Amino acid sequence: MSRFFSAVLVALAMLAATAGTALAGSLPARLTLTAPAAAALGETVSVRAQLVDGQGGPLRSARITFVAPMSFLNGGGDVALTEGITDKEGYAAGSFVVRVVGTLALRAVFRGDELYAAAEASAQQLAIEGEGGHSFYAEHAGVRIPGLNEPPSFGQVLLMEPQGSLLAQMLALWPAMSGWPIAGALVVIWSLYGSVVLLLFKIAGVKRSEARPSEVAP
Amino acid sequence: MEAVTGAGGHAIPATRPHAADGVHAAPGVTPAWRARLEERGLAPLARTGRRYWLWIGFLLAVIAWALHAYQAQLENGLIVTGLRDRISWGVYIASFVFFIGISHAGTLLSAILRVTRARWQMSVTRMAEFITVVALMVGALFPFIDMGRVDRILNLVQYGRWQSPLLWDIFAITTYLVGSTLYLYLPLIPDFALARDRLGPTAPAWRRATYRLAALGWRGTPAQRRLLDRAMTVMMCVIIPVAVSVHTVVSWIFSMTLRVAFNTTVFGPYFVAGAIFSGIAAIIVLMAVLRKLCHLEEFITTTQFVNLGYLMAAFTLIMGYANLNEYITHGYKMEGAFPFHFAQLMTGPFAALFWFYIVGGLVVPGFIILNPRTRTIAGITAAAVLVLVTMWLERYLIVVAGLRVPLMAYEPASYAPSWVEVSILAGALALFALLITLFAKIFPVISIWEVAEHRGPELGPETSAMHEPLRRPAIAEGSTT
Amino acid sequence: MKGLSRRGLLTRLGIGAGAVAAAGLAPIHFDAAAAPAAPSGRLRRWAMVIDLRRCDGCQSVGTPPQCTAACIQGHFAPEPMEWIQVYEAPLEGRGTQFIPTPCQQCQNPPCVNVCPVGATFSTPEGTVLIDQQRCIGCRLCMEACPYDRRFFNWGTAPIPPEAMFMDYSPEHQSPAIRGTVMKCDFCPDMARAGRLPYCAQGCPNRAIYYGDLEEDLATNGTEVVKLSRFLAENNAVRLKEELGTEPRVRFIPGHGEQVGRRPTVTGRKPTVWPWQKLVQGATSWKR
Numbered sequence: 001m002s003r004f005f006s007a008v009l010v011a012l013a014m015l016a017a018t019a020g021t022a023l024a025g026s027l028p029a030r031l032t033l034t035a036p037a038a039a040a041l042g043e044t045v046s047v048r049a050q051l052v053d054g055q056g057g058p059l060r061s062a063r064i065t066f067v068a069p070m071s072f073l074n075g076g077g078d079v080a081l082t083e084g085i086t087d088k089e090g091y092a093a094g095s096f097v098v099r100v101v102g103t104l105a106l107r108a109v110f111r112g113d114e115l116y117a118a119a120e121a122s123a124q125q126l127a128i129e130g131e132g133g134h135s136f137y138a139e140h141a142g143v144r145i146p147g148l149n150e151p152p153s154f155g156q157v158l159l160m161e162p163q164g165s166l167l168a169q170m171l172a173l174w175p176a177m178s179g180w181p182i183a184g185a186l187v188v189i190w191s192l193y194g195s196v197v198l199l200l201f202k203i204a205g206v207k208r209s210e211a212r213p214s215e216v217a218p
Numbered sequence: 219m220e221a222v223t224g225a226g227g228h229a230i231p232a233t234r235p236h237a238a239d240g241v242h243a244a245p246g247v248t249p250a251w252r253a254r255l256e257e258r259g260l261a262p263l264a265r266t267g268r269r270y271w272l273w274i275g276f277l278l279a280v281i282a283w284a285l286h287a288y289q290a291q292l293e294n295g296l297i298v299t300g301l302r303d304r305i306s307w308g309v310y311i312a313s314f315v316f317f318i319g320i321s322h323a324g325t326l327l328s329a330i331l332r333v334t335r336a337r338w339q340m341s342v343t344r345m346a347e348f349i350t351v352v353a354l355m356v357g358a359l360f361p362f363i364d365m366g367r368v369d370r371i372l373n374l375v376q377y378g379r380w381q382s383p384l385l386w387d388i389f390a391i392t393t394y395l396v397g398s399t400l401y402l403y404l405p406l407i408p409d410f411a412l413a414r415d416r417l418g419p420t421a422p423a424w425r426r427a428t429y430r431l432a433a434l435g436w437r438g439t440p441a442q443r444r445l446l447d448r449a450m451t452v453m454m455c456v457i458i459p460v461a462v463s464v465h466t467v468v469s470w471i472f473s474m475t476l477r478v479a480f481n482t483t484v485f486g487p488y489f490v491a492g493a494i495f496s497g498i499a500a501i502i503v504l505m506a507v508l509r510k511l512c513h514l515e516e517f518i519t520t521t522q523f524v525n526l527g528y529l530m531a532a533f534t535l536i537m538g539y540a541n542l543n544e545y546i547t548h549g550y551k552m553e554g555a556f557p558f559h560f561a562q563l564m565t566g567p568f569a570a571l572f573w574f575y576i577v578g579g580l581v582v583p584g585f586i587i588l589n590p591r592t593r594t595i596a597g598i599t600a601a602a603v604l605v606l607v608t609m610w611l612e613r614y615l616i617v618v619a620g621l622r623v624p625l626m627a628y629e630p631a632s633y634a635p636s637w638v639e640v641s642i643l644a645g646a647l648a649l650f651a652l653l654i655t656l657f658a659k660i661f662p663v664i665s666i667w668e669v670a671e672h673r674g675p676e677l678g679p680e681t682s683a684m685h686e687p688l689r690r691p692a693i694a695e696g697s698t699t
Numbered sequence: 700m701k702g703l704s705r706r707g708l709l710t711r712l713g714i715g716a717g718a719v720a721a722a723g724l725a726p727i728h729f730d731a732a733a734a735p736a737a738p739s740g741r742l743r744r745w746a747m748v749i750d751l752r753r754c755d756g757c758q759s760v761g762t763p764p765q766c767t768a769a770c771i772q773g774h775f776a777p778e779p780m781e782w783i784q785v786y787e788a789p790l791e792g793r794g795t796q797f798i799p800t801p802c803q804q805c806q807n808p809p810c811v812n813v814c815p816v817g818a819t820f821s822t823p824e825g826t827v828l829i830d831q832q833r834c835i836g837c838r839l840c841m842e843a844c845p846y847d848r849r850f851f852n853w854g855t856a857p858i859p860p861e862a863m864f865m866d867y868s869p870e871h872q873s874p875a876i877r878g879t880v881m882k883c884d885f886c887p888d889m890a891r892a893g894r895l896p897y898c899a900q901g902c903p904n905r906a907i908y909y910g911d912l913e914e915d916l917a918t919n920g921t922e923v924v925k926l927s928r929f930l931a932e933n934n935a936v937r938l939k940e941e942l943g944t945e946p947r948v949r950f951i952p953g954h955g956e957q958v959g960r961r962p963t964v965t966g967r968k969p970t971v972w973p974w975q976k977l978v979q980g981a982t983s984w985k986r
Binding site: 070071072073074075076077078079080081082096097099100131134135136137 | 740742744890893894909910911912913914915916917918919920921922923924928
Binding site for chain 2: 813835836838841843849853982
């Protein structure tokens with residue numbers, strides 16, 4: 001009988017030992033999260049979490065992920081905002097830039113390791129406020145196309161109702177005249193053509209009286 | 219009544235064109251020689267033979283077939299061509315570049331050589347100017363033939379963007395076309411006056427009226443001479459930078475893209491050199507043809523052929539130099555997709571065309587011209603024909619082989635022109651020939667007043683025709699048409 | 700299939716040009732105000748991240764690539780256009796990787812730069828669109844694109860059923876107009892409706908993420924990631940970076956290892972266009 005019980009005890013101990021290596025550990029760990037309550041759009045938010053064991057002793061070299069549930073288009077879920085590794089006092093810190101307006105339910109997550117169980121902590125909701133209008137991502141989206149996302153094209157300007165003074169109208173043509181070097185070259189060349197045509201008219205208009213006597217037709 | 223020499227080295231007739239007193243002519247001009255020049259120069263305007271109508275009929279037939287092919291393209295879309303998504307430009311754009319290239323003939327001969335006060339080319343400047351204007355008109359058709367939506371042509375005006383190389387192209391070609399038309403017209407004025415005065419009562423009244431109108435009342439007065447001289451100087455100076463910019467801008471359609479074969483800085487000068495090269499060849503061929511047909515052997519002699527031949531040989535060296543630069547610099551490094559391009563040109567599917575272009579277009583014509591035994595009119599004309607054919611092939615290679623280089627990891631595509639593209643190219647060549655023929659009927663093919671006043675008979679090997687009496691009756695007596 | 704009923708209904712009932720414009724159907728005068736804005740009212744900056752560690756060319760599924768199939772089906776792309784095309788590129792050491800390549804939506808787009816009539820244009824969100832009603836078919840944009848992502852309507856493409864219910868718009872390019880250019884448009888109408896593009900929805904391995912660089916979020920339908928962090932931590936790269944086109948599509952290098960593909964297993968099923976088989980007398984210019 002005692003041999004049976006000791007065999008059961010040994011089996012249970014072995015089970016406990018293997019269970020300890022395959023799953024997260026069973027030792028309790030506690031996580032506390034420190035995070036601000038409000039932030040402005042575009043501000044860098046710093047968060048800190050401390051991981052301690054059941055007796056309050058710090059746990060170090062543990063990976064803490066700071067997440068918040070967010071949705072985008074038709075997907076949703078926890079977004080990993082930043083990560084940190086705990087130092088010898090158990091503190092892990094991270095920072096991220098907030099680019100969404102609203103409230104974020106921040107959480108610190110410890111996924112557990114061989115000895116310790118997973119732990120989570122949450123803080124008060126982070127309220128992010130900001131005005132629209134200022135873009136953080138600055139980039140020129142290609143060429144501004146007159147008529148599409150820019151002032152109208154040259155042809156359309158001529159067809160439009162004139163607005164404002166003559167000077168204002170001419171200035172309104174300026175963005176469409178971004179090809180001024182080309183326009184300048186064309187103006188020069190075509191004026192020269194025009195001057196040649198004028199010379200042709202002059203040739204045609206030269207009076208017969210200028211003809212010399214010997215040139216009268218036989 | 220002294221002869222007035224203009225600033226550009228060309229002479230303005232000091233007398234009425236038919237006052238053949240020889241005082242104002244170049245040395246060696248006898249009244250008989252002058253009369254022969256005028257007669258031969260004006261002959262096509264007065265007489266039309268049966269061969270002419272047969273030739274016109276043949277050309278119209280080819281053009282009609284080309285129109286039928288284009289109609290098939292308008293009906294079904296560009297699917298009737300051999301083009302597809304990977305190689306989306308082919309015969310049309312290659313022919314466009316080719317014809318715009320030939321149009322540099324006139325500028326080189328008329329303007330550049332005039333500026334340098336050369337005189338030997340004066341008998342062929344008119345033909346060169348013909349080629350310029352006609353080649354521009356035909357070449358400018360091709361981008362519209364190639365467009366998927368020709369019905370939206372006006373979008374180019376309404377929504378045109380300055381930043382696009384195609385718009386630069388439109389500006390440049392239009393400017394060049396207007397400029398070369400003016401430049402063709404200016405030296406024609408005294409010749410129109412000659413025709414107005416010479417064409418007898420047998421010519422139709424509308425023709426005489428047209429010449430009278432076009433001659434602008436030219437009487438050869440000093441005032442008119444000054445004005446014409448000034449106009450020609452202006453055009454001469456303007457047309458050279460315009461012509462250079464035209465083919466540079468055409469090259470930028472390619473070199474403003476990121477394709478391996480196009481993304482090179484040499485394209486501007488390369489295309490201009492190639493344009494002048496093919497332009498010279500076109501002049502030589504047209505010279506040979508019109509010389510025979512219009513009996514101008516006395517006025518267009520071996521001098522013109524040999525000098526143009528030397529120019530063409532010089533350009534074979536320039537083209538060879540440009541090609542060497544291009545392939546040596548890229549071939550040494552073999553960066554990116556260049557190994558593929560190198561291989562497809564030199565040993566792959568395009569090898570036959572490429573080596574035919576290099577050997578038949580650059581090496582053989584050079585040898586023909588530099589070898590005294592082959593430096594004859596026939597030899598030089600053959601070299602010019604070779605150059606013309608290989609320069610079209612070179613444009614084709616640039617466009618098609620350039621586009622064939624794969625951009626991503628896929629098998630390279632292939633392209634073969636369809637019957638529509640070949641027919642339309644044939645129609646364009648026929649249109650070119652037709653317009654030249656019509657020009658030769660309306661305008662004298664030789665610039666009579668310039669040759670008489672400035673060049674005179676050639677000193678050197680002379681054709682026997684020079685000393686023979688006129689073989690044809692004078693124009694004023696009228697004859698069969 | 701697209702949900703076309705609401706918009707199509709609005710069009711048919713002619714409910715106010717304003718409503719139609721707000722739905723983004725105004726063809727040429729692209730109304731930026733109708734663009735989908737982030738909740739704070741800021742403009743979206745669409746971007747895509749394709750995780751090549753999860754793309755195996757649908758070898759495990761045994762079908763032609765599903766991203767391409769979904770795009771073809773959703774947009775009725777005419778044969779042989781593959782607006783998102785899965786290229787199989789060689790890797791060092793005898794392997795290959797699959798690279799699903801949509802229009803790269805460049806910020807310095809060579810195609811927009813060369814268009815003579817401005818038919819292809821960049822929207823304020825950075826998407827490059829084509830107005831087929833303005834395109835003249837010169838195909839200079841096709842020569843300029845270094846990614847082989849533009850396609851020409853050489854013939855008359857078959858008309859899909861949805862074309863009968865909607866006006867043409869550069870945002871969903873239906874019906875195809877002969878003689879003009881088409882390409883991937885990043886599905887802006889889907890984004891406005893709060894949905895992912897067809898390719899992202901179709902991928903069985905959820906390898907395609909669609910995101911907003913302004914709000915710094917992206918999703919593949921199941922998970923949401925912080926875009927900048929996702930890109931940095933996974934060594935995201937862009938195609939042909941040296942050309943300076945500044946694409947909005949980024950790739951996380953891989954060869955499908957996260958879905959069990961070994962790089963030496965090559966080949967994928969060829970793309971098909973099943974919708975076109977249902978149309979009588981449909982022309983195709985596939986070689």
